[in-house]
Amino acid sequence: MSRFTLKERGGLGDNISQAIAAQGVSLLSSVMMSVVVPKALGVEDYAYWQLFSLYVGYVGLLLLGAHDGIFLRLGGIAVDRIEWPRIKAQFTVVATFQVVALLGSGLVVTIFSGLTMRTAVLVLVIADGLIVNPAAFLFYVLRAANLPRIYSQASMISGGIWALLLVILTVMHPDSFLLYAFGYLICQLLSTSFCYLHFREVFGCEMGSLKNALRDCRDDCLAGLKVTLAYYAGTLVVGSCRMLVDYNWGIEAFGLFSFSVSLVNFLLAFMAQVSMVIFPVIRRMGSESQGRTYLLLRNSLVTVLPLIYLLYFPGCVILEWWLPQYADSLRYLAIMLPVVFFDCKMQLLVNTYLKSMRRENALMWVNVASLAGAVVLMVIVASLTSSITLTAVTMVAAIIARSLFAEAYLGRYIAVGSSRILVSEVVLALSFVIAAYVFSSPALVVVAVTIFYLLNLSSVRSFTSKVAEYVGKRAQLN
DSSP: OTTSOOOOOSOHHHHHHHHHHHHHHHHHHHHHHHHTHHHHSOHHHHHHHHHHHHHHTTGGGGGTTHHHHHHHHHTTOOGGGSOHHHHHHHHHHHHHHHHHHHHHHHHHHHHHHOSOHHHHHHHHHHHHHHHHHHHHHHHHHHHHTTOHHHHHHHHHHHHHHHHHHHHHHHHHOOSSTHHHHHHHHHHHHHHHHHHHHHTHHHHHSOOOOHHHHHHHHHHHHHHHHHHHHHHHHHHHHHHHHHHHHHHHHHHHHHHHHHHHHHHHHHHHHHHHHHHHHHHHHHHHSOHHHHHHHHHHHHHHHHHHTTHHHHTHHHHHHHHHHHOGGGTTTHHHHHHHHHHHHHHHHIIIIIIHHHHHTTOHHHHHHHHHHHHHHHHHHHHHHHHHHOOHHHHHHHHHHHHHHHHHHHHHHHTTTSOOOOHHHHHHHHHHHHHHHIIIIISOOHHHHHHHHHHHHHHTHHHHHHHHHHHHHHHHHHHHHO
16 A cells, blocks of 8 residues: 555656556547447437536536635645645535535435436536545645646546446447446546545544634635636636537537537647646746746647647548448537637646736636627527527637637736737638638648648747757667
8 A cells, every 4th residue: 555655756757747648548538438429329318428528527616716726825835845634624624515515406406306317417417526526625735746646647547447437338338328427427436536545644644723724715715716717717618608509409409519529628638637737847937947938838839739630631531430420510520629729728828827927816807708708699699690600610719819818918927929829820720610611621721730830830840859859868868
């Protein structure tokens, strides 16, 4: 059991490597969820599975920002400087609130909603909250103390078992999505248990003052709720569009639309985990080092992210062969791919740096304002046009506008001029949607990406030279 310890091991490279490995496993399970589950389930049951996946993504709201607050407060701290009795007392308060609030919500839902499939979905979502929310608080403590490896290892365990369960369930070919939901909850339980094993010594230590713990929860919620609202406001731009599709066009249209959304969500989840690994390191840097690192990260995204557009047509060929019943929904993917591009930039660059500068107020208002504007515009477009496509285009435009405004705001504090890059990224996104959705032309997509690279050749060369330099140093060490 000695391997379950709270000790900082390795540097940024090792932590990122473990995060990438963990996300590789998660990527496998996410791909299987995206392409195997719809093959095994009917369109309606797959839609309910997507409804479950949608609502599960928002159970963290009930933490009221306590996890983000402690992440901000402890970010960059050495693990041996953490006051564990104080953490234990705060965890006790957080966990108690989660149990009371979630069980109360479950009781209300069961009494007033009746025995419907949607009620079953909500009850399962509440069960997920009971499993993951208390452990999420502890995971954020670990990340703040530069111990993301524990979360990465937990993700690999749950992701690997989940991928295995998906294979077993697909062979069994269940008639209902419920078995998939139960399997998902089992994997979440294993992941949180792995976290608790590392905290067994902390749980055994003397508990701090509950009065002080309540004060810590209040302070962390006041600070962290801004980050939490910023994060969920960001994800709710896409989530509210899915809810609007469900409300206006029914569960089957929701399932078809959500199929395309699910294909991009795992890429966004991967980038979110990388940003979590980078945050404590950025927090420890001086302003000059932060500026250099920002340039490196931005150049890496300028180089890598356009490749997503090139993968669209080959991916569609494979998916149309595997899932012909979802062929029409792949057209939504042509509209959705710019979301991956701009959301990845938002998570890795803007969110990371604004949090490290403790400008969570600005982060919150940027995301809340974009959500409010997006919801109003999407409701108007959906009502006037009755078009899922135009509603989705409105959503993508709101996400692009949010990213541009947020990066321009960050530019006030980090002097790394990027207006030419921002304009070229918007033109590339527009060109891709026109080439892929309107003309279905792979050649036009290749031309657009090539022109983008030529316009930003200095950024591409800078990143590739850094990669070559790093590979060369690693080779010399070995």
